[in-house]
Amino acid sequence: MAEASHLQNSMIYYAPWIILIVIIVAQYLHYSFFGPKVKNKEGTEDIFWWSIKERIIHLILMLTFLIIVITGLILTVSPEKAQSGIMLLIRNMHAIGPIFAITAFLMLILWIRFAIFKKYDFTWFRHLGGYLGYKGELKSGKFNAGQKLWFWIAIIFGAALVISGVRIETLEIGPSRDSAVLGHLISASIMLAMLLVHMYMSIFVVKGTLSSIFTGKKNKETAQKLHSEAPEFKK
Secondary structure (H helix, E strand, C coil): CCCCHHHHHCHHHHHHHHHHHHHHHHHHHHHHHHCCCECCCCCCCEEECCCHHHHHHHHHHHHHHHHHHHHHHHHHHCHHHCCCHHHHHHHHHHCCHHHHHHHHHHHHHHHHHHCCCCHHHHHHHHCHHHCCCCCCCCCCCCCCHHHHHHHHHHHHHHHHHHHHHHHHHHCCCCHHHHHHHHHHHHHHHHHHHHHHHHHHHHHHHECCHHHHHHHCEEEHHHHHHHCCCCHHHCC
16 A cells, blocks of 8 residues: 555545454444354364365465555555655565465465355345344355355455556556555455454354364364355265
8 A cells, every 4th residue: 555645635545444443343342242153162073174275375365465454554654654764664565465466366266166155145144144143044155155255355356456556556646546546445445344354253253263274173063053055064
């Protein structure tokens, strides 16, 4: 998120910070009212869920995107100072986009088969995945409907983020560059919003999800309850 000339003085330039604050407050309120959906392991048996290849790709994607998010937020504070000192270092770190792009493409190839929406996903959306108190059965595949939505947002707006970032770095200051900055900010804001939701769900709402991206294993009973249509349960 580099310089934005007159856009720096508009509200859109600070959209990522506004979204960050609003979503964190919303998550605090959600947790206060509803708490975690899965609190503890529901059984002692684990099931192998993610391959080593999937875990490595996810880990690289997660780390590169976190670097992009953190450095991008810093750059929105003082973009005009990004030509020297620590801010130049931060700007150079923010240019990790190509690694993110390559890893996202690998993720697309690896997981697209799990990200195709099915009829039962619309029922999941209608009840917001049960995260607002619904107790009925909701079918999901290896990815639930929310994860599928995050997957496609990551692919589509991740691509927009990389393309607009390249344009920002190659265009001279002017209307075209301002359009690229605007597209970059909008894409970044949407990506940030979904990332915060994804992290909140993984760490606080469905306990055990975070550890599964390192171990590759999920609790079998919990996984069967939340992902009853996954290939692992159709063998």
